[in-house]
Amino acid sequence: NIVWIRENEEVPCDLVLTGTSEPQGICHVETAALDGEIDLKTRVIPTTCIGLDSEQLHKIKGVIECPIPDKDIRRFDANIRLFPPFIDNDICPLTINNTLLQSCYLRNTEWACGVAVYTGNETKLGMSRGVPEPKLTAMDAMIDKLTGAIFLFQLAVVVVLGSAGNVWKDTEARKQWYVKYDDDEPWYQILVIPLRFELLCSIMIPISIKVSLDFVKSMYAKFIDWDEEIYDQETDTPAHAANTAISEDLGQVEYILTDKTGTLTENKMIFRRCCIAGTLYGNESGDALKDIELLNAVADNSPHVIKFLTVMALCNTVIPIKSPSGTISYKAQSQDEDALVNAASNLHVVLVSKNGNNAEIHFNRRVIQYEILDILEFTSDRKRMSIVISDSQSGKIFLLSKGADEAILPLAYCANKDIC
Numbered sequence: 001n002i003v004w005i006r007e008n009e010e011v012p013c014d015l016v017l018t019g020t021s022e023p024q025g026i027c028h029v030e031t032a033a034l035d036g037e038i039d040l041k042t043r044v045i046p047t048t049c050i051g052l053d054s055e056q057l058h059k060i061k062g063v064i065e066c067p068i069p070d071k072d073i074r075r076f077d078a079n080i081r082l083f084p085p086f087i088d089n090d091i092c093p094l095t096i097n098n099t100l101l102q103s104c105y106l107r108n109t110e111w112a113c114g115v116a117v118y119t120g121n122e123t124k125l126g127m128s129r130g131v132p133e134p135k136l137t138a139m140d141a142m143i144d145k146l147t148g149a150i151f152l153f154q155l156a157v158v159v160v161l162g163s164a165g166n167v168w169k170d171t172e173a174r175k176q177w178y179v180k181y182d183d184d185e186p187w188y189q190i191l192v193i194p195l196r197f198e199l200l201c202s203i204m205i206p207i208s209i210k211v212s213l214d215f216v217k218s219m220y221a222k223f224i225d226w227d228e229e230i231y232d233q234e235t236d237t238p239a240h241a242a243n244t245a246i247s248e249d250l251g252q253v254e255y256i257l258t259d260k261t262g263t264l265t266e267n268k269m270i271f272r273r274c275c276i277a278g279t280l281y282g283n284e285s286g287d288a289l290k291d292i293e294l295l296n297a298v299a300d301n302s303p304h305v306i307k308f309l310t311v312m313a314l315c316n317t318v319i320p321i322k323s324p325s326g327t328i329s330y331k332a333q334s335q336d337e338d339a340l341v342n343a344a345s346n347l348h349v350v351l352v353s354k355n356g357n358n359a360e361i362h363f364n365r366r367v368i369q370y371e372i373l374d375i376l377e378f379t380s381d382r383k384r385m386s387i388v389i390s391d392s393q394s395g396k397i398f399l400l401s402k403g404a405d406e407a408i409l410p411l412a413y414c415a416n417k418d419i420c
Contacts, residue, residue, distance in 0.1 A: 002057055004113045005106050014123045015100040015114030016064055016080065018049045019057045024319070024355060025050050027109040028333060029100060034073050034125065039334040040107050042317050042377075043100060048082055048092035057113060064094075066117050071127035073101060078117070101125065108319075108331040137246050139213070147205060154201045162194025169193065220247035269335040271343035277304035289346050298347050306363070309349035312340045313361050314370065315387050315400040317377065320351050328352065340402075359389070373397070383407035 003015055011029070020027040025045040032038050052060065062082035078094040100106075100114055102123040120126060136144075173179050221241035224230075230239040241247060271289065273282030276297075282288035297305040316337040318330045328350065332338035341351055350362045359370045369392040378385040384403020390396070401408065 001116070002113050003116055004111060005100070006111050007106055007109055009106055011100045011102055011104045011106070013102050013116045013120075014118035016078070016094060016117055017043055017045045017098050017100055017112060017114045018060075019045060019052060019054065019114075020112045021110035022319070026319070027100075027112045028107045028331065029104040030107050031073075031101070031104050033103040033105075034101060040332070042097070042333060043112075044097055046080055046092045046094055046098050048080060048090065064115060064117060069118050069122040069124075069127055071124055073124050073128070135243065135246050137249050138252055139248055140245075143209065143213075150204050154198075154204050157201055158194050158197045161197045165193035165197070166190055217244045217247055220244065267335055269339035271339050274308070276308045289343060294347070298349075301364070306349070309344045309347055310361070311400045311402060312344040313349050313351045314359055314389060315385060315402045316341060317375070318351065318354070320353055322353070369393070378403065 002018065003012065005011060017027065019025075027043050028040040029043055030038065031041055049060075060082055062080060065079045065081075067077060074096055076094060076096040076099050079091045080094055081091050099117075100112065102118075102125045106112055118124065118126075121129075221244040224239050224241040224247065227239055231237070273280065273288050274294075275281070279293070281291045281294040281297075288294055294305070298309070316332070318332045318337050318341045321329050321331060323329065328345070330338055330341050330351070332341065345351065348363055351359070352362050352367075353360045354372075357372045359372055361368050361370075370389040371392055373388040373390055375388075376382070376386040382403070384401050384407040386399060386401040389398050389400065391398070401411070
């Protein structure tokens with residue numbers, strides 16, 4: 001059966017992508033629940049499924065050969081084979097880029113569909129789930145320690161007073177004329193007096209305090225939900241206490257350690273300054289798009305500036321969308337790509353279309369077409385993204401790259417030395 005997913009819906013299980021609403025056969029997913037990354041990722045349908053419309057997707061038959069379930073969210077080595085008449089009976093390899101994993105959300109795509117390959121606890125998310133460790137607050141830990149100490153004290157009191165009571169019963173109580181004890185009492189009579197002291201000392205452990213604390217914690221959570229000072233008006237999102245057990249620990253926090261921006265802050269990418277061929281563009285306010293020197297360089301067709309803007313417009317995974325009115329908007333995986341493409345567009349190097357292996361940009365009323373030969377997406381190991389393109393007019397092949405300074409600058413230095 002084919003599983004259909006609409007935009008902003010959660011993927012219910014691990015799927016092999018077979019169709020999307022995009023003519024390029026791609027879709028964008030948010031994988032924050034899997035790997036914590038908020039940048040959108042591109043997923044593509046297998047080559048054997050390209051060209052199938054929604055009616056054919058309901059009728060196709062084939063076989064998907066999958067490996068045994070595992071928890072590696074970055075690897076999926078499988079094969080798909082569709083039966084005639086839709087496609088020749090050829091084997092098409094599948095990678096992780098052809099999948100939609102459970103708990104991901106479909107973004108910037110009207111719909112997508114796929115075949116379920118792993119469900120339940122056999123999904124990659126289900127395989128990576130472990131037994132959650134119970135969260136214990138400082139207050140609960142202190143109460144547990146005090147309860148243990150009180151119990152040990154109570155046990156000592158019971159042993160001491162119970163033993164003293166049994167000794168008194170055997171030595172003094174039998175001498176009293178109003179107390180009757182049988183000489184052949186059963187063996188368990190020795191436990192009667194200690195158990196009486198146990199009942200008398202049971203009030204030492206405050207059982208009701210746990211109930212009272214749970215009620216107070218529930219009220220903590222409600223006050224957090226009702227707090228207007230931590231309400232986000234832009235997204236219309238109030239605060240929500242997902243766990244009522246650790247609310248009071250918020251007041252004990254002294255230091256916050258975070259490994260990246262975006263975890264506790266808001267990422268807002270704005271193109272402010274740039275350096276092209278040794279020339280720094282961008283005024284004191286940090287707005288390069290209003291820099292007169294940069295605007296004049298674009299108007300004069302400066303080769304270095306045009307190449308720089310071409311890299312900004314093409315070296316990405318952005319999909320341009322043209323509205324009926326003719327305006328162009330961009331669907332980007334990340335905010336930095338969106339900022340760079342829009343900055344290039346404002347400087348008159350406009351990415352107009354990107355369809356399959358072809359891309360088209362407009363510059364000063366000229367139409368420049370490129371053939372996309374290969375895309376090397378950004379990875380944490382390479383720290384850069386590269387795209388290989390061919391100028392449709394001249395036939396020249398270019399390698400465009402963008403990335404972190406520690407990844408790009410050594411290569412740029414190498415190029416100056418005529419080594420690369």
